[in-house]
Amino acid sequence: MTTGTTATRGDGDTATVEGVEPVESPRWYAIVWRSGKARVGIVILAVYVLVAVFAPLIAPYDPTRSDFDQLLEPSADHWLGTNTTGNDIFSQLIYGTRVSLLVGLLGGLLSTAIALVVGLIAGYTEGTLIDEVLSFVTNLAIVVPALPLMIVLVSYSEVRGLPLIVFVIGIISWAGHARAKRSQIITLRNRDFVTAAKFAGDSMWRIVFREIMPNMISLVAAGFVGAATGAIGAEAGLSFLGLGDPGSVSWGTMLYQAQLQGAEAQGLWLWLLAPGLALSILITALVFINFGIDLVGNPHLRDD
C-alpha cells in the first residue's frame, strides 16, 4: 500500500509541544469569592459554622437547664436574659445554630439528591416513557401545597425528631429543582461530547452523572444552597408550629415557646428577636452565596 505522504516534519513535532501554556481560567471558588455579596455571605456562614461547632465552649450554660430565675433582664450572667421557663436565652440561641445548620445541610443534600436523580434521568430520556412517568411525579410534587403536606406528615408520624424533619423536608422540596435540572440537561444531552461518550461505549448512568453532571455543577450547587435555605426555613416553621423535635433546642422551638408564652404581649422582645434575627441573617447569607455561585455558571454576570 502506498500513500503520497512525503511529510517533511522537520521541527513540527517540537512545535506541537510548545505553546501548550495552560490557559488560566479562574477556579470556581475564586469567582465566587470575588463577588462582594458572596464574600459577605461566606464570612457570615463561617461564623455560624464556628458557633455551631464550638457551641459547648461558647454557650455559658446547658440550653435545657431551667433552674434559673424566670424572666431575668439581660445581665453579665445572662446576656440575653432568661425566659419564662428559666432557660438561658443566649445558650439556647447558640445551640439552636447546630440544629438549623444540620437540617440545612442534610435536608439540602437529600432534596438535591432526589432532584438530581429524577431531573437528570427524566431529561436525558426526554420523550420516552421513563421521562413521562418521572415528569408526572415531578409535576404532582410541584402542585401539592408543601406546608400543609409537611404538617400532615409530621403530625401523623409516631416519632418526632430531627431525622423525620429532614426526611419530610427532603421529599417535599425536590420537585422544583428537579424540573430545573431536567431542562438544563436537555440543552446539554445533544452536545457532541455526549454523543462521543456513547461512541466510547459509556453507559447511560455514567454519561449522565460523570459526563454531563460536572458541566452543570454550578446549577447543582445553587440548587443545593437554595434547598438548604428552604430546609432551614421549613424546620423553623415546623418547630414554630409545635411540630419540631421536642427534645432539642432550635430557633424554631424558641420562637414556638416565645409565642406560646405570649412573649410579645409581655414585651419580651429579645426572646423573639434573637432567634428570628439569627434565622434571617443565616438565610440572607445563603442567598448572598448563591449570587456568587450564579457567577460561575453565568459568566455574563461577572463584571470584569
Place this chain on the structure above:
Amino acid sequence: MALLEVQDLWVRYEPKMHRPLAAVQGVSFTIDEGQFVGLIGESGSGKTSLGMAVLRLLEKPGRISGGSIRFDGTDITHLTEDELRAFRWRDIATVFQSSMNALNPVANIEAQFRDALEEHTDLRGRAVTERVRELFDMVMIDHKFIRAYPHELSGGMKQRVSLALALAARPRLVLLDEPTTGLDVMVQRSILDNLRRLQREQRFGVLLVSHDIGTVLELSDKILVMYAGKIVEEHTAESLLDSPLHPYTKGLLGSYADPRAEAVRITYIPGRPPDLSRPIRGCSFAPRCPERIDRCLTDDPPLVSIDQARVACHVAVLQRLGGEDAHAVPPPTTTFAGPQFVKTAEDASTRRGSDTLIEVRNVSKRFRRRRGLRVTTVDAVIDVSLTLRKRAVTALVGQSGSGKTTIARMITGIERPTSGKIIFHGPAGERDIARYRGRSLRGYRRHAQYVFQDPYASLNPTKTVDYILSRPCRNYHGMSGRQARAKAAELLETVALTPPERFLNRYPHELSGGQRQRVVIARALAAEPDLIVADEPVSSLDVSIRAEILELLNKLVHDRDVGILYITHDLLSARMLADEIIVLNGGRIVEHGPALDVIRNPTDAYTRQLLDAMPNPFTAARGGHTR
C-alpha cells in the same frame, strides 16, 4: 487624505482575573476612499480587536490604550457615544459573522430597513419602500421576501440582508468581520461576488477581516497580514501572491493549492500564536518560523518599507534591501519552508481497500417535522447506494443540506433509515445496522467511530485527556485503569502529541484547536475501529493548520488499517485524503468515482460549481475563475 487613518493604535485587555494583554500593538494603516482592504490573521492574532477598535465598539475589559483613529480627518478615538452616533451607519457600517442573528425576530425585514433609513436619511413613506426594493436588488434577493420575517430566510439570505442593511445609508466605510464564515461555500461565493461588485459600483471603502487568505486575496486591493497583535506585512493583492515577503504570509498561502494539479502540495504552520499576556523576546513569529536567523530570537523586527510594501521580518529585509549579514540569508522564496503534505496523482490513483466493510443499499431518510397540526416532511437522503471498503478512504462531498451528515449518522447507527438497508460485514457475518439496539449497537460502535467537526464541542470540558482516552479502552477492551493509561499515552504518541505525559493531565481548554482535534482522533482510534467517520474534521480549524490534521488522518490509514468516511464540502481536502469521491446534491448521489477522475473530469454540473466555489488565490490570479 485617506478615508481612515489609524496611527500607532494599541488595544489592551485588562480583565480583573487574568493577566492583562495587548491585543493590538502599535498598528498603523490607512484606507483610501473606495479602497478594498483585507486584514488576515489566525484566530488570536488581534484582527477582530483591531476591527472593533476602529468601530469604537470595544467593550470592557478592552480599551484603546494609545494611538489614534481618524475618519475623514476627524479624530474619532475619544468621541463620546453620542458623538459617534452621527458617524455610525451613515458613514461607517459593519457586518459581522453573527450579523444575521442580529435581525429582530418579531419585526419583518421591511420594518427593520425602515427603522434604519428613517433614522439616518431623509427618506420617508414610499421612498423608503423604493429604497428597500433597490437594496434587495443589489444583494439579489427576491422582492417577495421584503415583508418576510427573519426566520423565513436561510442563513445566507439573512447575511445578505445584513449586508444590504449596512449599505442602506450609503456609508463611506464598511467593516466586514468574517462575514461569510460558517456559510456554505456556494453561498459564500455568491455573497462575496456580490460584495465586490457593489463595492466597485458604489466606491465605498472596505476593511474585510478574515482568517481565509484565499477569499481575501480575490477581493482586496491591499492586504494587511496580522500576527500577534502587529501588522507583519502590508502588500497589494497582486504582488503579494507573486512575492510574499513575510514567512507567515507564505505559510498562510501554503494552505491553498489547485486540486487538479499533478502533485498537490499544502503546507501548514506548526505551533500556535504566542500568549500576548507574556513578554515576547525577538520576533513573535520566530518560534514557528522555518526561515529564522539568530537575530530573530533577540530583536523585534520593525515594519520596513520595501518598494510599495511594508514588512516586519529581518530575513525579508536582508534579502531585499541587503545589509551586513545579507550573505548569511538564502535567496528569497515564495513558498513556506515548513512541514508539508503532498499527494501526487500516482498516489491518488493507487486504489486501496479490498473487502467490503459497509454496504448502503437504496437508503432514504425522511424527516418529519410537526409544527402545530401541520406535518412537513424533508427528504434528507434519497435512494443512496454506496460501498465502504476496508482500509479505504471515501469522501462524501456536498454543501450543507446535501444529506452527507445524515448518511454518516445512519452508518454509525445514530439515525435509522426510513427505507433501504445498511449492511455491516462484521466478524459475525452480515448484519443490518438498523436492527442494532443497546448492547449490540455498542458492540457495533467498536468497529465504527466518529470524529466530530468541532473539537471545542466534542471534548468534555470537565475531563482530562487521560479520562477521555481511557474510557473507550476500558469499555471495549476491558482494560484496567493502569493499562488504559498506558494505552492513552500510546494513542497520544500515535497522534503526535508528544511527550504524552505532558498532555495526559490536561483539560481540553488547555489545548489548541489542532491539539484538541488530535485528541478526538486518538479517542476514535482507542476502540481500534475498522471505520472512522470524520465529519468535516478540519473545517472549524484555522486554515493554516488544516493540512496538519489531514496529514495525520492520511498517516493513520497507511499505518493502522483503518478506513475513513471523510465528509466535507471542500474538494481540495477530499483530493488530499480520499481514494474515492462521492458528490451529493439534494440528498442524491450526482457523481461517484476515483478521487482524481471526479476532480479532473467532473461530469456533473454541480461538481463543477463546487470546484469553482473553492477559494483559491492561485487560480483566481490566473483569471481561471468563472464568475
